Amino acid sequence: MxxxxxxxxxxxxxxxxxxxxxxxxxxxxxxxxxxxxxxxxxAEAPANVLSDAEKAEGWSLLFNGTSLDGWRVYKGKQSNTWGAQNGLLHCTGSTTDKSDMRGDLITNNQYENFELEADWKIAPQGNSGILYLVTEEFEAPYMSGPEYQLIDDENFPEKLEDWQKSGANYAMNPPAKLAAKPVGEWNHTRIVLNKGKLEHWLNGEKVVDTEMWTDEWQKNKTTGKWKDYKGYGVAKKGHICLQDHGSEVWFKNMKIRELK
Structure with a gap:
C-alpha cells in the first residue's frame, strides 16, 4: 500500500x-x-458443529469434520478416494483413474423418514450425487437409491437433460428451476422424505416436490432410465450415499434428523 x-x-x-x-x-x-x-x-459460523437448539430438535452430524467415522465404502470395498481434509469431506477427482480404488461412500446407519442438510461444492465439469434409501443387495448404490443430483450445470462437457441437472431427482423428476451457484461456490442442499413425501431443496428453493411409490412414480420409473432396475426406489429404509463419479467434490455441515 x-x-x-x-x-x-x-x-x-x-x-x-x-x-x-x-x-x-x-x-x-x-x-x-x-x-x-x-x-x-x-462472521461465518463454525463448520460441522451443532447448536444446542439443533441438538434439541433431534439433529445429529453425519460428518464430524475430522474423520470418516460413521461412513464406509459401499459393500466394504477398498477405496483411496475419500478423506477428511481441513474440515471437509473430500472426494479426489480424476479424469483418467477408473481403477477399482474408486468407490461410493455410505453411512453405517440406515434411515427411513428423515430431513438431511449439507453444503457442497464441485469441481469444474464435475458430477456427483447424494443418494438415499440405498441397500447393498446390488452391484452399485444407484440400482436401489434415488439420487439428488450434484453437477456443473453450466460447463459439463456433455449435453444435459433437465432430469440430470442440479437438485433433480435423477432420471425421475427434473428441478423446477436451476438454483445452483457457480462452480467453486458453496451450495446448500436439503432433502426431506417423510412417509413417501419427497422434497429436494437447493439454496433455499424447493426444486422437487413429489410422492414416492404412487402410480405416477411407478410410471416415471418404468418408462425411463430405471425400467430395467427392479430394485430401484423400492426400499423404505436405507443408507445415505455420496457418489464417487470420478469428479472432485467437497461436503461440510452434513446433518440429519429422523422424522416420526
Whole structure:
C-alpha cells in the first residue's frame, strides 16, 4: 500500500477540521459497539458443529469434520478416494483413474423418514450425487437409491437433460428451476422424505416436490432410465450415499434428523 504524505500546513488544517467535527465520546462508543455487532453477525459460523437448539430438535452430524467415522465404502470395498481434509469431506477427482480404488461412500446407519442438510461444492465439469434409501443387495448404490443430483450445470462437457441437472431427482423428476451457484461456490442442499413425501431443496428453493411409490412414480420409473432396475426406489429404509463419479467434490455441515 502506498503511504500518503501530507505537508505540515495541510496536516495542521486537517487537525483543526477534525477537532471541529469530532463525535462526542458516547456517540463514538456506540458506533464502535454497533460495528462490532455487525461484524459478529456477518462472521461465518463454525463448520460441522451443532447448536444446542439443533441438538434439541433431534439433529445429529453425519460428518464430524475430522474423520470418516460413521461412513464406509459401499459393500466394504477398498477405496483411496475419500478423506477428511481441513474440515471437509473430500472426494479426489480424476479424469483418467477408473481403477477399482474408486468407490461410493455410505453411512453405517440406515434411515427411513428423515430431513438431511449439507453444503457442497464441485469441481469444474464435475458430477456427483447424494443418494438415499440405498441397500447393498446390488452391484452399485444407484440400482436401489434415488439420487439428488450434484453437477456443473453450466460447463459439463456433455449435453444435459433437465432430469440430470442440479437438485433433480435423477432420471425421475427434473428441478423446477436451476438454483445452483457457480462452480467453486458453496451450495446448500436439503432433502426431506417423510412417509413417501419427497422434497429436494437447493439454496433455499424447493426444486422437487413429489410422492414416492404412487402410480405416477411407478410410471416415471418404468418408462425411463430405471425400467430395467427392479430394485430401484423400492426400499423404505436405507443408507445415505455420496457418489464417487470420478469428479472432485467437497461436503461440510452434513446433518440429519429422523422424522416420526
Amino acid at each position: 502506498k503511504r500518503l504524505v501530507i505537508p505540515a500546513f495541510c496536516a495542521a488544517a486537517l487537525a483543526v477540521a477534525s477537532c471541529n467535527t469530532a463525535q462526542p465520546k458516547e456517540e463514538a462508543k456506540q458506533d464502535s459497539v454497533t460495528a462490532g455487532s455487525e461484524n459478529m453477525a456477518t
